[in-house]
Amino acid sequence: MRAMILDAPGWPLREATIPIPVPQAGQVLLRVRACGVCRTDLHVADGELAHPKLPLILGHEIVGIVQARATGAERFPVGSRVGVPWLGWTCGECAYCRSALENLCDRARFTGYQLDGGYAEYAIADERFCFAIPDGYDDLKAAPLLCAGLIGYRALVAAGAGERLGIYGFGAAAHLVTQVARFQGRRVFAFTRPGDAAAQEFARSLGAAWAGASDKPAPEPLDAAIIFAPVGALVPVALRAVAKGGTVVCAGIHMSDVPAFPYEILWGERVVRSVANLTRKDGEEFLALAPHVPVRTEVEPYELERANVALERMRAGNVRGAAVLRCGA
Numbered sequence: 001m002r003a004m005i006l007d008a009p010g011w012p013l014r015e016a017t018i019p020i021p022v023p024q025a026g027q028v029l030l031r032v033r034a035c036g037v038c039r040t041d042l043h044v045a046d047g048e049l050a051h052p053k054l055p056l057i058l059g060h061e062i063v064g065i066v067q068a069r070a071t072g073a074e075r076f077p078v079g080s081r082v083g084v085p086w087l088g089w090t091c092g093e094c095a096y097c098r099s100a101l102e103n104l105c106d107r108a109r110f111t112g113y114q115l116d117g118g119y120a121e122y123a124i125a126d127e128r129f130c131f132a133i134p135d136g137y138d139d140l141k142a143a144p145l146l147c148a149g150l151i152g153y154r155a156l157v158a159a160g161a162g163e164r165l166g167i168y169g170f171g172a173a174a175h176l177v178t179q180v181a182r183f184q185g186r187r188v189f190a191f192t193r194p195g196d197a198a199a200q201e202f203a204r205s206l207g208a209a210w211a212g213a214s215d216k217p218a219p220e221p222l223d224a225a226i227i228f229a230p231v232g233a234l235v236p237v238a239l240r241a242v243a244k245g246g247t248v249v250c251a252g253i254h255m256s257d258v259p260a261f262p263y264e265i266l267w268g269e270r271v272v273r274s275v276a277n278l279t280r281k282d283g284e285e286f287l288a289l290a291p292h293v294p295v296r297t298e299v300e301p302y303e304l305e306r307a308n309v310a311l312e313r314m315r316a317g318n319v320r321g322a323a324v325l326r327c328g329a
């Protein structure tokens, strides 16, 4: 099969032809149709996340067709369409796994990081961590639901039920979360890089009540804010924007250092928290909700061998919505 391989952090991905992987007990072999490109992929490729499997196939927003099933894999029939998210395996035994926090499992393994992902024509996955994909989304448009969508959804839940929601960084996750927040009757305030008129216009087109630069104050106090940009300096900015009792959610897996800030901007029972990974329950809930909103994904498609181009466009902040690879074996 063709695959894009990360040989070492800091290197561009290398196009290669390698053997089709063989599913082990409980796993399915998928013919990959599409795979989303996530900011986390950049963090892995750049070496900001330690100890990836190497060589590695990136990609944890996989939409594929079940081609074969190993012993014990009976959940999805051959020919059915499934999605593979970031959470690829958990131990099922630790205190986190036993308390509905499998996203924090001490021994969790992640797709496209410790397990090979979907920048390839085929992939294998543990069927227990796969999702059925809602009808009505073609392969390319379904892919971003699997990380941008469902981790964005986890962040939205963590932000609480407040009506005035700030979103910092308007990429793939933000464009989906905005639609869910609007559906829930909230008002969305979108903060982008200063001067990024295209992203601000995009946010308004999705129903944001206000869009502007992150170096400007919010037009009114917010009840909560979600930071999708990997920029620690936005934490005190968002804290200043939220009202007493408000929550600031850091939704990315990696962030530059958070600068020191005066206690008074945390005072008043403001909360800063992170959101890590996903649970299977998050995925089931979000994928059931998405068609009702309905969440519409805006995608920039790329052929598999152009994965490096997609990653660089995302690094530069130039992707409108989500970049998705067409893997189609």
Ligand SMILES: [Zn+2]
Pocket: 090, 091, 092, 093, 094, 095, 096, 097, 102, 105, 106, 107, 108
């Ligand atoms: Zn565990």
Ligand SMILES: [Zn+2]
Pocket: 038, 039, 040, 041, 060, 086, 147, 148
């Ligand atoms: Zn992701």
